[in-house]
Amino acid sequence: xxxxxxxxxxxxxxxxxxxxxxxxxxxxxxxxxxxxxxxxxxxxxxxxxxxxxxxxxxxxxxxxxxxxxxxxxxxxxxxxxxxxxxxxxxxxxxxxxxxxxxxxxxxxxxxxxxxxxxxxxxxxxxxxxxxxxxxxxxxxxxxxxx
Amino acid sequence: xxxxxxxxxxxxxxxxxxxxxxxxxxxxxxxxxxxxxxxxxxxxxxxxxxxxxxxxxxxxxxxxxxxxxxxxxxxxxxxxxxxxxxxxxxxxxxxxxxxxxxxxxxxxxxxxxxxxxxxxxxxxxxxxxxxxxxxxxxxxxxxxxxxxxxxxxxxxxxxxxxxxxxxxxxxxxxxxxxxxxxxxxxxxxxxxxxxxxxxxxxxxxxxxxxxxxxxxxxxxxxxxxxxxxxxxxxxxxxxxxxxxxxxxxxxxxxxxxxxxxxxxxxxx
Amino acid sequence: xxxxxxxxxxxxxxxxxxxxxxxxxxxxxxxxxxxxxxxxxxxxxxxxxxxxxxxxxxxxxxxxxxxxxxxxxxxxxxxxxxxxxxxxxxxxxxxxxxxxxxxxxxxxxxxxxxxxxxxxxxxxxxxxxxxxxxxxxxxxxxxxxxxxxxxxxxxxxxxxxxxxxxxxxxxxxxxxxxxxxxxxxxxxxxxxxxxxxxxxxxxxxxxxxxxxxxxxxxxxxxxxxxxxxxxxxxxxxxxxxxxxxxxxxxxxxxxxxxxxxxxxxxxxxxxxxxxxxxx
Numbered sequence: 001x002x003x004x005x006x007x008x009x010x011x012x013x014x015x016x017x018x019x020x021x022x023x024x025x026x027x028x029x030x031x032x033x034x035x036x037x038x039x040x041x042x043x044x045x046x047x048x049x050x051x052x053x054x055x056x057x058x059x060x061x062x063x064x065x066x067x068x069x070x071x072x073x074x075x076x077x078x079x080x081x082x083x084x085x086x087x088x089x090x091x092x093x094x095x096x097x098x099x100x101x102x103x104x105x106x107x108x109x110x111x112x113x114x115x116x117x118x119x120x121x122x123x124x125x126x127x128x129x130x131x132x133x134x135x136x137x138x139x140x141x142x143x144x145x146x
Numbered sequence: 147x148x149x150x151x152x153x154x155x156x157x158x159x160x161x162x163x164x165x166x167x168x169x170x171x172x173x174x175x176x177x178x179x180x181x182x183x184x185x186x187x188x189x190x191x192x193x194x195x196x197x198x199x200x201x202x203x204x205x206x207x208x209x210x211x212x213x214x215x216x217x218x219x220x221x222x223x224x225x226x227x228x229x230x231x232x233x234x235x236x237x238x239x240x241x242x243x244x245x246x247x248x249x250x251x252x253x254x255x256x257x258x259x260x261x262x263x264x265x266x267x268x269x270x271x272x273x274x275x276x277x278x279x280x281x282x283x284x285x286x287x288x289x290x291x292x293x294x295x296x297x298x299x300x301x302x303x304x305x306x307x308x309x310x311x312x313x314x315x316x317x318x319x320x321x322x323x324x325x326x327x328x329x330x331x332x333x334x335x336x337x338x339x340x341x342x343x344x345x346x347x348x349x350x351x352x353x354x355x356x357x358x359x360x361x362x363x364x365x366x367x368x369x370x371x372x373x374x375x376x377x378x379x380x381x382x383x384x385x386x387x388x389x390x391x392x393x394x395x396x397x398x399x400x401x402x403x404x405x406x407x408x409x410x411x412x413x414x
Numbered sequence: 415x416x417x418x419x420x421x422x423x424x425x426x427x428x429x430x431x432x433x434x435x436x437x438x439x440x441x442x443x444x445x446x447x448x449x450x451x452x453x454x455x456x457x458x459x460x461x462x463x464x465x466x467x468x469x470x471x472x473x474x475x476x477x478x479x480x481x482x483x484x485x486x487x488x489x490x491x492x493x494x495x496x497x498x499x500x501x502x503x504x505x506x507x508x509x510x511x512x513x514x515x516x517x518x519x520x521x522x523x524x525x526x527x528x529x530x531x532x533x534x535x536x537x538x539x540x541x542x543x544x545x546x547x548x549x550x551x552x553x554x555x556x557x558x559x560x561x562x563x564x565x566x567x568x569x570x571x572x573x574x575x576x577x578x579x580x581x582x583x584x585x586x587x588x589x590x591x592x593x594x595x596x597x598x599x600x601x602x603x604x605x606x607x608x609x610x611x612x613x614x615x616x617x618x619x620x621x622x623x624x625x626x627x628x629x630x631x632x633x634x635x636x637x638x639x640x641x642x643x644x645x646x647x648x649x650x651x652x653x654x655x656x657x658x659x660x661x662x663x664x665x666x667x668x669x670x671x672x673x674x675x676x677x678x679x680x681x682x683x684x685x686x687x688x689x690x691x692x693x
Contacts, residue, residue, distance in 0.1 A: 169666025
């Protein structure tokens with residue numbers, strides 16, 4: 001039964017195919033316009049979707065950037081002051097506390113690197129000195145313990 | 147072939163003594179008002195303005211070393227900081243204080259490298275950009291140094307004693323810039339043994355140094371060794387500006403004042 | 415084809431070309447010897463009266479002309495330390511940067527030559543006071559005759575002489591000169607550091623006698639700071655390289671010996687015995 005159906009379908013296709021092919025191949029005006037219209041709509045929809053997505057992303061970024069800069073101009077500086085005001089007490093800290101301070105310095109560095117040129121230059125150097133001191137004291141304590 | 151070898155050997159013998167000689171000459175000693183002078187020329191000459199002449203003696207009487215070298219972030223060598231006019235105008239480096247608003251010793255501190263300048267401002271610019279120019283300074287070294295206790299070498303002034311007597315009061319922090327710090331739990335003074343026999347031990351006082359420098363100025367940039375005795379300091383290195391020589395060749399009392407450091411008598 | 419190799423069998427005397435080559439080789443070797451001797455052996459020192467003369471012409475050509483500074487005059491009255499440590503003169507001509515301004519401010523020459531300081535019962539004339547007077551040419555005397563007050567021959571007539579000019583050591587021992595080491599208002603009295611004992615330094619070449627160095631003799635006139643650390647970086651014995659070449663150049667020992675102190679031709683002044691072949 002199956003082979004018969006398949007044979008029949010094949011026979012039907014071979015008979016009809018040329019007709020389809022010729023019909024399809026004929027470039028009637030209607031067909032052309034239809035294809036063009038479909039393509040245009042598709043393109044418009046795709047680009048519109050991209051644009052909308054982009055705008056919303058940018059807006060989103062700007063918002064977050066504005067928020068974050070307001071907060072961070074305080075927050076990184078506050079963090080910097082918190083970390084680096086303790087340098088005089090460095091010798092009284094334990095090794096764990098010093099390690100935490102050094103890690104905080106390392107986390108602060110990328111934030112400082114995003115600042116404008118002048119502030120980046122100044123604060124990177126100050127952070128380097130501050131982190132350097134904590135690392136130095138930590139090293140001294142480790143060697144002392146040995 | 148032999149001739150060439152002989153000639154070559156002879157020339158080597160003649161010149162080998164010359165090379166690698168380590169003795170020196172006695173150079174000019176800076177005058178008291180010249181000692182501690184730094185010429186800053188990162189970009190000045192390139193932009194057709196005279197290089198900056200910075201005098202340490204004016205500033206060190208008003209601020210401790212730490213304020214400028216740690217809190218503001220100046221390097222310890224000329225040209226090491228990459229200061230630009232834009233940085234000053236934005237209120238960094240020199241512009242931290244030289245902003246036309248800050249008041250020091252009853253006077254408003256003149257602004258450095260402001261964004262807009264006109265012809266009248268030239269007088270203000272040459273106050274710093276004065277290398278090679280005859281510029282009358284607002285500060286006269288003779289008047290300034292008159293009441294202060296004297297010492298030999300360097301600026302000819304005993305800065306330590308001046309502070310002890312209250313004749314100078316260097317500020318240890320700048321409001322708005324320096325984080326509020328506790329004062330340092332003091333390290334004890336210790337002795338360092340010199341390599342040359344007969345030289346008195348060096349008595350090093352952390353207290354005297356940290357009063358003006360804090361910790362970060364020296365550690366670990368200038369003094370890396372954590373365990374006392376592991377790093378050997380030699381006078382040759384020091385005179386080239388390493389370790390103690392970072393300050394004691396240019397701004398603090400110079401190396402010719404041997405007894406200031408080598409102050410412990412050798413046990414007979 | 416006949417080549418020089420065909421003559422190899424012959425002895426040198428029979429081989430004229432070989433002889434020529436040998437003579438040429440000797441001549442070539444001799445040339446650098448002669449050349450280096452001109453540069454690298456101690457040159458004969460100038461006349462004792464000219465020895466130690468420093469011409470200062472930082473601003474040469476301008477009125478009132480270059481300064482002539484004679485060491486013999488000042489070293490009989492002051493130790494080396496007073497000028498080179500307390501006042502801060504460099505030890506090379508024109509290296510100090512003296513000008514009329516610094517003199518009139520009381521630095522350099524003006525530290526003593528200020529028109530007020532009394533010395534040996536007389537007021538020392540002011541240097542560069544700004545007032546044109548006949549005192550200017552006492553220093554600015556290059557090329558001018560009869561303007562200086564003191565002349566070498568008269569001044570050093572009574573001083574003991576050595577193999578080269580005045581023997582300053584002997585002069586001080588016999589109290590013929592009494593160099594002052596402390597100038598009021600200028601010098602600072604420091605506690606004396608204990609001086610190292612005399613020691614000997616081995617020369618670089620085995621045929622040269624070792625050098626006997628006396629800290630005592632040097633420190634009496636120089637103190638410590640004149641030499642250390644600039645001229646002789648302070649370090650363990652044996653770690654600093656010396657050489658006669660650097661001395662002749664004016665470094666190390668040559669900072670004084672060859673310019674003001676006894677010249678380097680005086681080998682036995684330092685080496686326990688002069689080498690046999692002294693020029």
